[in-house]
Amino acid sequence: MRSITQLHMPDVEPGEPGEIRPEFRDVSPLDLHVDDAYQRDLSERSVTLIRRIVREWSWSAFKPPVTVDVDGALHVLDGQHTAIAAASHPRIDTIPVVVVPAPNSEDRAGAFVRHNRDRVTVTPMQLHHSLLAAGEEEARDVAAVCERAGVRILRNPPAMGKFAVGETVAIAALRSLVKRRFPVGARPVLDVCVQAQLAPVSAEMIKAVDAILHDAEYAGTVESGALVNTIRSLGPERWSEVAQLRTAHRMPKWKALTVVLYRHTRKSRRGS
Secondary structure, eight states: OOHHHHHHHHTTTOOOOOOOEEEEEEEOOOGOOOOTSSSOOOOOOHHHHEEEEHHHGGGGOOOOOOEEEEEEEEEEEEHHHHHHHHHHHOOOOOOEEOOOOOOSSHHHHHHHHHHHHOOOOOOOHHHHHHHHHOOOOOHHHHHHHHHHHHEEEEEOOOGOOOOOEEEEEEHHHHHHHHHHHHHHHHHHHHHHHHHHHOOSSSSHHHHHHHHHHHSSSTTTTHHHHHHHHHTOOHHHHHHHHHHHHHHHHHHHHHHHHHHHHHHHHOOOOTTO
């Protein structure tokens, strides 16, 4: 836990805050409006997001939409998905909104840009750690498998891109692996990656090792130890082979890596 502290910024000239401050109002979401001049229309992803907000509605996760008063009508600058979800929820009558000063259309468009630009996007790794703190089951499973295998999920990429053995930012690949193979099947994949001294444990390598250990085309034909040795011996020549295969067959990097790893790994007696 840390407190908010002031940053010393002698090279920054503070902007003029003005006299009119934002205010809160409690309004019906059906009374809100969206200006199509600068707001995007709803996409399929938007509808999916709105459905999820309605299904998982929680005031503890509620972020008040930011609006501006235009001749008595409130126009949404930021938070139209939340507003539409509230309007679609059968047990939500009113919501608090923030009303900011923006007297003309240029000010409103500029405020929209600022609200959508001046923010730090949460990375997938940071989101994973937040989900873990919130007790999400899938995040707990991923964390448990990684801990047992010696894989460390970073919150941010390391300085200068210098990873230590077992470190990773490939949270999407890890979640997909655990969801597809369950913890018992994910563990051998990560064991191979760590024993091969990978730094980082990349998404491409996770997918390639998973394919070789579990996919019907390869499963049971190589020993994990032999695969570890192949990965450790990967050099420029093998990576060039991966690149050539990708170009020739227009395949994803992890699939080309799978083929090259399998091609150069000693086969077990059962798979010979």
